[in-house]
Amino acid sequence: MSEIIKIISEKFESVNQVELERLFYPEVHACDLNGNLNIPRHRLNRVIDVLNDVNGHMFMESQGIDKYVDEYEDVFSINHKIFVVFINEYFEKSDSIWREDRNYFRTTIIDQHGIITLFKEETTGTNKIGDTIDRIYWEDIDYLELIEDDDDYIILFYLLDTTETFQFYINRFCAIGFHGAKFIVDLLTEISDYVKSSDQRENDEFKELQIKIEELIENDRLIEAIDLLEKVNNENVEMNLNNYNWYHLVKHDCLVKLGEFDKALKGVENYISLCEEFESNISIAYSLKGGVLKHFQNYLSAVNYFAKSEENCEDSKEIVKIKKSKNDAYDILIKNFGKITREERKILLVSKEVYSTMNEEFLVLRKDKLPNINFPIGHPHLNELYVAHPHKEFFYLPLNNSAEELILDRVTELSYLLQCLGATSLEITSNKSDLKEEKSFSEQNTKVEANLKVHKVNINHQVKKDSEDLSDIELKISRTQKFKPFKKPYLPDNLVWYHSDMNWQKLVDQRMNGDITSHNETISISQVESVSSQKMKNLNVDLRLFLVKVGVDYSEEVELQSKSNKKLTWTLTVEFENKRNLLETHQPLISEVAMAAEQSINPNMAKYKDDVKFMIEDDGIIDDVERKLLNRKIENYGLTKEEAMQIEKDLMFTKGELNYIAEYKILLEEGEIGELERKMLEKYAKRYNINEDRQKFLELNGN
Known part of the structure; x- marks a missing residue:
């Protein structure tokens, strides 16, 4: 590095100030023997900013991103060791209302690794010339040639081990005429040879x-x-x-x-x-x-x-x-x-x-x-x-509509919990704030075209995105219902949100150990959204870069949106039955452990189990004739009706199906199966891996 500084310093000191002004335009800034660059700070800042701006934009364009990303890390800094800076900046005032003013910025810097040369046209108008930035390393230079082009000169860079060349007009180096151009060629050649x-x-x-x-x-x-x-x-x-x-x-x-x-x-x-x-x-x-x-x-x-x-x-x-x-x-x-x-x-x-x-x-x-x-x-x-x-x-x-799905899930569970606690009426309303912006349906034409190093794909297809927006969810949730409970308040199994919500836990305690008769609960989008706005921004950057790699080019910009700014809330207003009027105690399913214990006491239960297996092995059901035969067996074995029914359920239904039947009975006993109850049953079916046909069979034959 010190030898390069010496070459530069001696070269510029070999000519006096008058000759330098004849060889170059004014803005040529060279270092001294100590490596100190003689340039005003505001001009150096200008060069660094333009270098980073053009370098960042060109990188983003190479990655298929059509707008600058603030998170892009600058390559150049004020501490970058620069030996020479050439600045050629020209402002063009427009003489037409149809053309904007333009500023042409050319700069070339020399550092220990080689040269970096840049061109940028700065304007708010159209027909802008594209930015360019090139780096040439000293060790890659074979030799330089100066060629004449009309009344101008071009410096041609030949590179080692390749036919690739670079050529730049001498205005990139602020040089004037043949002698200025030769000064630059001699300087760069001496550094490269060294x-x-x-x-x-x-x-x-x-x-x-x-x-x-x-x-x-x-x-x-x-x-x-x-x-x-x-x-x-x-x-x-x-x-x-x-x-x-x-x-x-x-x-x-x-x-x-x-x-x-x-x-x-x-x-x-x-x-x-x-x-x-x-x-x-x-x-x-x-x-x-x-x-x-x-x-x-x-x-x-x-x-x-x-x-x-x-x-x-x-x-x-x-x-x-x-x-x-x-x-x-x-x-x-x-x-x-x-x-x-x-x-x-x-x-x-x-x-x-x-x-x-x-x-x-x-x-x-x-x-x-x-x-x-x-x-x-x-x-x-x-x-x-x-x-x-x-x-x-x-x-x-799906991340883009996860908030809607979670809010529906949360409201559905709370509604179910309130019914188990003895609700007689339930009203669910929303404040409907900021819903006018939402669209209920979006369709995007997607053109897929990939030309990757490893794979090549060319596909044209149309993607339909039929997602529920907040308006749609509001319509699904808002309702008024009446119930006729008869069971004492109880806490149901398989709750998901309850265990992390102190308010719900407090409500259950007040209902089961106190005598609360009414309650209001508010649920908002902010309670369920788990991805911050900043995280969404970061995800959008990574997602767009990823989609370029897989060859997907969206014709409309796809942005992940945070719903946390939409202050939509739902209020559940519930009235409870007086606990003194609720007499029946909820009976959970008999566990397999309890069944095994009962079978060890009464060996005839095992015999009855074999008889049931024989009856259902052909078609999976017990018809009228088989029912009469099994009733005789029950009487002969001395079994209770409940014991026999439990054995039949265990053989005819999986554990998940039995749980589904139990939940179905609870909903059926406490009112008709409406849209909200059907939504809950569909969730249970998914949870227990029950298809639609089997779901209908269980509801018809669960008793």
């Missing part, structure tokens, strides 16, 4: 050290090899990129063999930063990190880094190896899905293939290899986000 000759000397020295280190590794003297590696790194601060690659790869291999995985992880993270800066060996670095994370049993991140490695690899043979590593880690992830913290698996997306996410805001799962998780009927859909239910373990809801 860097390449210096690299060659360092390479010769480095090769000798490489041989020593490799000999130490062959003799299992790994600690000595690492010490020498660190010595090489510390003493050769200007090692080229190839040497840095070798240093990191060999050190990582030694640390892994020694079992120093913490140090290996730290080292590979530094290596990733290096690879991302120079856009080299990125695939290898990501794969190394995936391997270390797999050792730490962080399979979620390991899969993501193997996916990153695969997406950045261009070698078909290596892609096969990386894909195997990714699939192996994914298989372990699925096997250990239940051990992942709920926060890590809170948001997931189902896809045909596992692709990486930028910030791991959601977990990607393959549709053909899902863990033991549950979704609503008709789900999951490809490339749609799902969120874990707050109280049902391993149950996932």
